[in-house]
Amino acid sequence: MSPQDKTPPRSGSVLVRPVTQLGHLTLAVGRRSMGLVGGLFLLMTGALANVLKGILVPSSRLKGEYLVYQMVRVGVRAIPIVVLCELAIGMILPLQMHPKLDEFGQADQIATINAIAAFRELGPLMTAIVLSGFAGASIAAELGTMVTSEEIEALESLALNPVRFLVVPRLLATVVMMILLTVIADVVMVTGGLLTSLRLGIDPDVYYHLTLEALDITGFMTGLVKAGVFGLLIGLIACHLGLSVKPWQGSEGVGQATTNTVVYCIVAIIGADAVFTVIFYAHGLFR
Amino acid sequence: MSNPPEPKSVDPETVIAIRCLNKSFGVQKVLKGIHLDVLRGETMVVMGGSGCGKSTLLRHMIGSIAPDEGSIRLFDQDITVMSEPEMNEMRKRFGILFQSSALFNSLTVGENVALPLREHTKLDQTTIEIMVKIKLELVGLREHADKMPAQLSGGMKKRAGLARAIALDPQILFYDEPSAGLDPVTSAQIDQLIIDLTKKLRVTSVVVTHEMDSAFRIADRMCMLDKGVILKEGPRAEFEALRDSAEESLANDTERLIRQFLRGDPEGPITQRKVQSDYEEDLLMVSLKMD
Ligand SMILES: Nc1ncnc2c1ncn2[C@@H]1O[C@H](COP(=O)(O)OP(=O)(O)OP(=O)(O)O)[C@@H](O)[C@H]1O
Numbered sequence: 001m002s003p004q005d006k007t008p009p010r011s012g013s014v015l016v017r018p019v020t021q022l023g024h025l026t027l028a029v030g031r032r033s034m035g036l037v038g039g040l041f042l043l044m045t046g047a048l049a050n051v052l053k054g055i056l057v058p059s060s061r062l063k064g065e066y067l068v069y070q071m072v073r074v075g076v077r078a079i080p081i082v083v084l085c086e087l088a089i090g091m092i093l094p095l096q097m098h099p100k101l102d103e104f105g106q107a108d109q110i111a112t113i114n115a116i117a118a119f120r121e122l123g124p125l126m127t128a129i130v131l132s133g134f135a136g137a138s139i140a141a142e143l144g145t146m147v148t149s150e151e152i153e154a155l156e157s158l159a160l161n162p163v164r165f166l167v168v169p170r171l172l173a174t175v176v177m178m179i180l181l182t183v184i185a186d187v188v189m190v191t192g193g194l195l196t197s198l199r200l201g202i203d204p205d206v207y208y209h210l211t212l213e214a215l216d217i218t219g220f221m222t223g224l225v226k227a228g229v230f231g232l233l234i235g236l237i238a239c240h241l242g243l244s245v246k247p248w249q250g251s252e253g254v255g256q257a258t259t260n261t262v263v264y265c266i267v268a269i270i271g272a273d274a275v276f277t278v279i280f281y282a283h284g285l286f287r
Numbered sequence: 288m289s290n291p292p293e294p295k296s297v298d299p300e301t302v303i304a305i306r307c308l309n310k311s312f313g314v315q316k317v318l319k320g321i322h323l324d325v326l327r328g329e330t331m332v333v334m335g336g337s338g339c340g341k342s343t344l345l346r347h348m349i350g351s352i353a354p355d356e357g358s359i360r361l362f363d364q365d366i367t368v369m370s371e372p373e374m375n376e377m378r379k380r381f382g383i384l385f386q387s388s389a390l391f392n393s394l395t396v397g398e399n400v401a402l403p404l405r406e407h408t409k410l411d412q413t414t415i416e417i418m419v420k421i422k423l424e425l426v427g428l429r430e431h432a433d434k435m436p437a438q439l440s441g442g443m444k445k446r447a448g449l450a451r452a453i454a455l456d457p458q459i460l461f462y463d464e465p466s467a468g469l470d471p472v473t474s475a476q477i478d479q480l481i482i483d484l485t486k487k488l489r490v491t492s493v494v495v496t497h498e499m500d501s502a503f504r505i506a507d508r509m510c511m512l513d514k515g516v517i518l519k520e521g522p523r524a525e526f527e528a529l530r531d532s533a534e535e536s537l538a539n540d541t542e543r544l545i546r547q548f549l550r551g552d553p554e555g556p557i558t559q560r561k562v563q564s565d566y567e568e569d570l571l572m573v574s575l576k577m578d
């Protein structure tokens with residue numbers, strides 16, 4: 001934040017002051033988010049150019065080991081938490097739905113509700129939120145620390161492009177792992193629902209068939225598309241904020257970047273989720 | 288090349304030529320009209336007090352910051368107008384030892400040295416491993432190849448950083464404070480290393496330092512930077528003579544100032560300058576603000 005953003009105007013009457021302050025705040029927030037969107041866009045085009053170049057010119061391709069390393073680091077540690085969250089939600093949701101559905105003699109429909117909720121919404125969304133904390137925060141902290149310890153400058157001085165070398169593997173890893181983890185999350189949540197249904201005396205065969213019925217291929221695919229985009233958002237935001245730390249900000253800058261990453265990721269994910277849902281609904285994909 | 292002809296043609300033996308370099312950070316002018324030539328195979332030492340702009344000058348020479356005005360020519364090519372791919376080609380011809388070593392903390396020492404080789408050469412794994420061993424042996428760290436940077440002492444980090452800097456056999460080596468914060472023996476070892484590398488590999492070196500002992504050990508030529516201007520530039524002997532001369536024999540304040548810096552005297556023009564600065568005025572401003 002530049003000093004102008006911080007200092008509220010001193011002049012003006014008691015009545016005017018809050019209004020001017022609100023104006024300044026709006027301007028500051030507006031300027032910041034424009035900067036963020038612009039930065040994310042630049043980073044994405046830069047990464048895309050490097051990916052394309054890697055595909056077209058094999059010699060400029062990054063070693064596969066970097067990608068594997070990042071995928072393990074981004075995704076594997078998050079598996080237990082994702083499984084835990086989704087299992088719990090998968091067990092809770094049917095329990096909450098059961099009394100009302102039972103009134104109408106529709107207790108079996110628990111399977112349908114659970115499947116739709118899992119594949120279209122809660123699978124991708126919960127995984128993305130978990131991964132914001134796991135992968136997003138750790139990527140931002142790692143890159144921010146690399147800035148403050150002059151490692152980024154050293155990388156550039158060795159004629160290695162940080163976008164190609166650091167951002168591309170992390171972006172690919174978050175996208176791929178988001179999709180893989182979402183598949184796991186979907187399955188786990190449906191399993192959680194099954195466990196509750198068994199306790200509620202629903203025939204597992206009926207549960208199985210209703211789940212398959214609710215789960216059409218478009219529902220599954222829209223969920224995965226969302227997951228991929230969420231992964232891209234997490235990777236972009238984390239890399240951008242991490243690399244935006246200034247060398248002289250030190251550990252404070254790194255901490256700030258880490259917190260901001262988690263907050264911005266969650267806001268961006270929920271925003272993107274809303275946009276996607278409206279688009280999919282308007283195109284009749286949810287029928 | 289399409290560059291307009293330079294008024295004074297640059298000597299082919301001039302590896303680095305800096306002309307009229309100006310740089311400000313906000314309102315603070317950090318470098319003011321720097322002129323500097325470094326010749327092939329020599330060691331140029333840039334001295335100056337803390338915060339006078341030495342690291343900033345070095346960052347200009349390696350192309351990590353762009354100047355506000357002026358030109359920086361390496362091997363007779365202006366790096367201030369280069370595109371990123373051209374600059375990357377240039378970067379493969381020089382190596383840098385950073386003030387903080389700047390090793391990649393997620394890689395072992397050996398991998399740090401191997402990285403530029405793996406990315407910029409077509410050598411196979413075995414050859415790279417041999418090269419890494421050779422470079423680490425040069426700096427005396429061969430047994431520590433598998434350690435992580437966090438497990439090294441400050442002096443070892445400096446040497447590992449040096450091994451990485453020479454991985455691609457550069458023609459120019461830049462050192463930012465190679466011996467700062469090291470004990471006298473380690474510091475002397477690093478100095479010896481710089482001298483050896485310069486002689487063995489015939490590299491051109493630019494060393495930024497404020498350790499006078501080390502400066503006089505390694506320098507062929509020296510220059511003194513103060514508040515963003517070069518006060519004096521010349522062969523080491525000139526600076527040695529200046530250091531050993533009697534204060535009364537010196538004609539002007541600048542020379543006395545350099546002499547004080549070279550000798551590390553607690554009293555002299557540098558100290559006086561600090562005393563005369565607007566300290567009282569500053570205090571007054573604080574009390575005025577309180578009202
Ligand atoms: N990126 C930057 N933004 C703003 N100011 C900067 C920046 N880099 C350096 N400065 C300022 O420029 C001046 C010179 O800094 P520099 O790092 O070049 O000093 P130095 O001579 O290397 O000092 P030292 O011997 O302590 O390393 C300092 O006053 C510093 O505050």
Ligand SMILES: [Mg+2]
Binds near residue numbers: 343386463
């Ligand atoms: Mg410095």
